[in-house]
Every structure is written in C-alpha cells, then in structure tokens.
Amino acid sequence: MKRVIVIGASGKIGKAALSGLGHHDIVTASGSGKGCDYQVDIGNPESIGDLFKRAGPFDAVVNTAGVCEYADFAEMTEQQWMTTVMSKMIGSFSLISGILSSKAIPMAIADATTSGAIDTFVKCVAYEMPRGIRINAINPTVIDEAWPEHK
Numbered sequence: 001m002k003r004v005i006v007i008g009a010s011g012k013i014g015k016a017a018l019s020g021l022g023h024h025d026i027v028t029a030s031g032s033g034k035g036c037d038y039q040v041d042i043g044n045p046e047s048i049g050d051l052f053k054r055a056g057p058f059d060a061v062v063n064t065a066g067v068c069e070y071a072d073f074a075e076m077t078e079q080q081w082m083t084t085v086m087s088k089m090i091g092s093f094s095l096i097s098g099i100l101s102s103k104a105i106p107m108a109i110a111d112a113t114t115s116g117a118i119d120t121f122v123k124c125v126a127y128e129m130p131r132g133i134r135i136n137a138i139n140p141t142v143i144d145e146a147w148p149e150h151k
Contacts, residue, residue, distance in 0.1 A: 001023065006062045010028075014065070043083075043086040100115050
C-alpha cells in the first residue's frame with residue numbers, strides 16, 4: 001500500500017482518480033479544502049510546500065487540479081492565459097495534461113498549450129529523475145461527469 005496525495009480530489013477528475021486508488025492510503029486536498037483533508041493553492045509554491053509538510057511522508061502525488069480559461073486567442077487576456085499556466089503547469093506536480101494537446105477545439109488555446117507543455121515537460125524530465133523515480137503524463141479525454149459542461 002502506498003501513501004498517495006490527491007490534489008484536486010473534490011473535482012470531477014479527482015473523484016474519478018480516487019475511485020481507482022481505494023487500496024492505498026489516500027490524503028486529499030483541494031483549492032477550497034471542502035470535503036478534503038487539506039486546502040492547497042496550486043498556484044502558490046509555499047502553499048504546496050506547506051501541504052507536503054502537513055501531510056507527512058508520501059509515495060506519490062496525483063494532481064488533477066487546474067483552472068482553465070477558455071476564450072478566442074485574439075481576445076484572451078494575459079491574466080486568463082497565466083491563470084491556466086499557473087494552475088496546471090507551473091505551481092504543481094503536473095501529471096494530468098489533457099486531450100486538447102492532441103485534439104484541438106476552438107477557444108481552448110491556453111488549455112491545449114498548457115497540456116502540450118505538460119506532456120513535453122514529463123518526457124524531458126523523466127530522464128533526469130533521481131533514484132529511479134518515474135513520472136508520467138495522463139492525457140484523459142472529457143470524462144462522463146464533465147460532458148454536460150462541454151455541450
């Protein structure tokens with residue numbers, strides 16, 4: 001049994017991830033902290049470090065959290081762009097990318113670019129991980145629970 005921290009545990013993909021991790025010792029965290037063991041701001045490195053200190057030793061982190069801004073590229077503000085980049089790529093263990101890195105849709109430029117950056121980051125950093133530590137990018141399509149929001 002491994003001790004696994006699931007960040008974004010209260011979201012749709014987080015709940016789906018939890019359903020497959022039942023045989024492990026799970027620590028949950030989310031932006032709001034509601035229904036989870038801890039609250040964490042994935043855009044804030046200090047908050048992430050504090051989560052790891054409070055949670056104690058762990059074997060793995062599954063990060064399903066991310067705020068994705070959707071807008072036409074020409075109309076997207078720098079703040080919208082940075083919200084997506086900071087929440088999905090910069091401020092966290094970035095292991096969940098998304099289908100948009102290979103299947104583009106209108107108005108999803110920030111999410112698609114960030115997902116592609118996560119995929120590339122994981123491919124590159126895998127060669128540099130110490131002590132045989134593995135890193136993977138999971139590239140899910142839209143999960144059943146999220147379809148109503150995407151129609």
